[in-house]
Amino acid sequence: xxxxxxxxxxxxxxxxxxxxxxxxxxxxxxxxxxxxxxxxxxxxxxxxxxxxxxxxxxxxxxxxxxxxxxxxxxxxxxxxxxxxxxxxxxxxxxxxxxxxxxxxxxxxxxxxxxxxxxxxxxxxxxxxxxxxxxxxxxxxxxxxxxxxxxxxxxxxxxxxxxxxxxxxxxxxxxxxxxxxxxxxxxxxxxxxxxxxxxxxxxxxxxxxxxxxxxxxxxxxxxxxxxxxxxxxxxxxxxxxxxxxxxxxxxxxxxxxxxxxxxxxxxxxxxxxxxxxxxxxxxxxxxxxxxxxxxxxxxxxxxxxxxxxxxxxxxxxxxxxxxxxxxxxxxxxxxxxxxxxxxxxxxxxxxxxxxxxxxxxxxxxxxxxxxxxxxxxxxxxxxxxxxxxxxxxxxxxxxxxxxxxxxxxxxxxxxxxxxxxxxxxxxxxxxxxxxxxxxxxxxxxxxxxxxxxxxxxxxxxxxxxxxxxxxxxxxxxxxxxxxxxxxxxx
Numbered sequence: 001x002x003x004x005x006x007x008x009x010x011x012x013x014x015x016x017x018x019x020x021x022x023x024x025x026x027x028x029x030x031x032x033x034x035x036x037x038x039x040x041x042x043x044x045x046x047x048x049x050x051x052x053x054x055x056x057x058x059x060x061x062x063x064x065x066x067x068x069x070x071x072x073x074x075x076x077x078x079x080x081x082x083x084x085x086x087x088x089x090x091x092x093x094x095x096x097x098x099x100x101x102x103x104x105x106x107x108x109x110x111x112x113x114x115x116x117x118x119x120x121x122x123x124x125x126x127x128x129x130x131x132x133x134x135x136x137x138x139x140x141x142x143x144x145x146x147x148x149x150x151x152x153x154x155x156x157x158x159x160x161x162x163x164x165x166x167x168x169x170x171x172x173x174x175x176x177x178x179x180x181x182x183x184x185x186x187x188x189x190x191x192x193x194x195x196x197x198x199x200x201x202x203x204x205x206x207x208x209x210x211x212x213x214x215x216x217x218x219x220x221x222x223x224x225x226x227x228x229x230x231x232x233x234x235x236x237x238x239x240x241x242x243x244x245x246x247x248x249x250x251x252x253x254x255x256x257x258x259x260x261x262x263x264x265x266x267x268x269x270x271x272x273x274x275x276x277x278x279x280x281x282x283x284x285x286x287x288x289x290x291x292x293x294x295x296x297x298x299x300x301x302x303x304x305x306x307x308x309x310x311x312x313x314x315x316x317x318x319x320x321x322x323x324x325x326x327x328x329x330x331x332x333x334x335x336x337x338x339x340x341x342x343x344x345x346x347x348x349x350x351x352x353x354x355x356x357x358x359x360x361x362x363x364x365x366x367x368x369x370x371x372x373x374x375x376x377x378x379x380x381x382x383x384x385x386x387x388x389x390x391x392x393x394x395x396x397x398x399x400x401x402x403x404x405x406x407x408x409x410x411x412x413x414x415x416x417x418x419x420x421x422x423x424x425x426x427x428x429x430x431x432x433x434x435x436x437x438x439x440x441x442x443x444x445x446x447x448x449x450x451x452x453x454x455x456x457x458x459x460x461x462x463x464x465x466x467x468x469x470x471x472x473x474x475x476x477x478x479x480x481x482x483x484x485x486x487x488x489x
Contacts, residue, residue: 010481020474024367027374049383054326055171056178057319063103063312066162068096068122085112093128101311124162131310132163141306142181152381165316175320183315184258186303192238193252202238207231211304214297221293222286223301232279239275248272255285262287262300333387340391344398356482364475365397372463380458389459397467400431401475424476431472435464
């Protein structure tokens with residue numbers, strides 16, 4: 001008994017073992033206590049993907065293209081002429097390529113450029129990297145407004161660094177809600193009726209500086225918003241120009257969201273009186289009554305807050321996983337991880353027939369998984385690919401611990417302390433080289449957008465790094481303390 005206490009004291013006095021112990025404690029706190037999450041079950045604060053809790057994914061394509069061209073004109077002149085001919089926004093990408101924010105076929109653009117004395121060199125449907133970053137930011141704002149915490153937004157880049165698709169995964173969100181918010185551009189516009197059914201543009205959603213939450217007035221849902229100084233001035237100028245202030249009944253203000261009318265009504269006498277004296281910043285849009293009116297008001301609020309996507313989008317693919325299905329998959333994954341750990345423990349015991357070696361090996365491997373989950377909580381959503389990575393980490397971790405054990409127990413003999421350290425360092429060298437090759441092999445997958453193996457690669461890389469830096473050295477010190485009880489040969 002005294003000998004066992006001495007061994008434990010030697011183990012827990014080692015700084016490398018203490019670091020692993022501290023990391024395990026911090027990881028458990030991170031998962032279950034920061035913030036408190038015991039009511040969430042075994043998953044705690046871990047970010048679970050839609051594979052495990054249900055949800056939806058949508059893949060969007062862009063109504064835009066990036067073209068390379070040859071022309072004797074300066075780029076500014078080329079962009080000006082092309083923008084006028086296409087009636088579309090044209091954005092420079094490089095010195096000889098531009099992004100056209102409307103959809104045109106290759107043949108249509110070849111014809112237009114030929115008429116300008118230019119030549120189409122390359123054609124890729126999609127958007128530039130800078131526009132893709134903007135799209136991702138706006139989509140993140142929109143889905144965060146839904147209160148959806150576990151969101152994955154990735155892009156797929158093709159030739160010439162052109163982003164062809166964006167994929168949005170929303171855990172715990174039904175497909176209809178996801179499509180309503182994610183798959184529309186969210187372009188908000190105010191127009192004014194000039195005569196009959198004719199309207200003129202007044203301003204876009206970028207003139208909106210703040211938005212209120214949906215509220216009811218006379219049983220009608222609506223959204224209030226504030227205009228910038230320039231937007232308020234543009235509204236007043238339009239109302240004066242077209243006579244809406246003196247004859248409001250004949251000149252409705254029309255508000256559109258992605259071309260769909262969400263509000264149309266004459267100026268109130270109060271608003272007309274205020275506009276006759278100066279700009280008015282505060283407006284509101286009524287979206288209707290009942291549940292449908294509230295849903296429309298909520299969607300309008302989200303789009304006004306986040307802003308419009310710079311380009312139009314189409315749904316290229318979508319799917320959903322029910323909460324029941326996700327729960328079943330989660331149980332299967334947990335069972336697979338436990339069975340995997342038990343199978344590994346059995347094989348290790350079969351090889352060494354020595355509990356004093358097997359138990360530390362399994363505990364160190366388990367601590368590695370806990371630390372990995374504690375870190376992954378902040379940087380990686382756990383989906384099926386990530387779970388596969390966790391199971392792979394269990395296997396590779398045990399494999400490397402076996403390498404250490406076999407190296408220091410060469411031919412089954414317990415080495416002297418000096419020889420032990422020499423063999424242990426050699427084993428760590430082998431493991432480090434193996435870990436490096438694994439990391440380099442996984443890096444391309446980790447960096448590839450939309451790769452279904454991205455989560456697998458990230459978890460595998462993290463597991464390898466945690467093992468090499470923390471758990472493998474700690475295991476070596478634990479085994480050294482245990483073997484020191486036995487006579488050296």
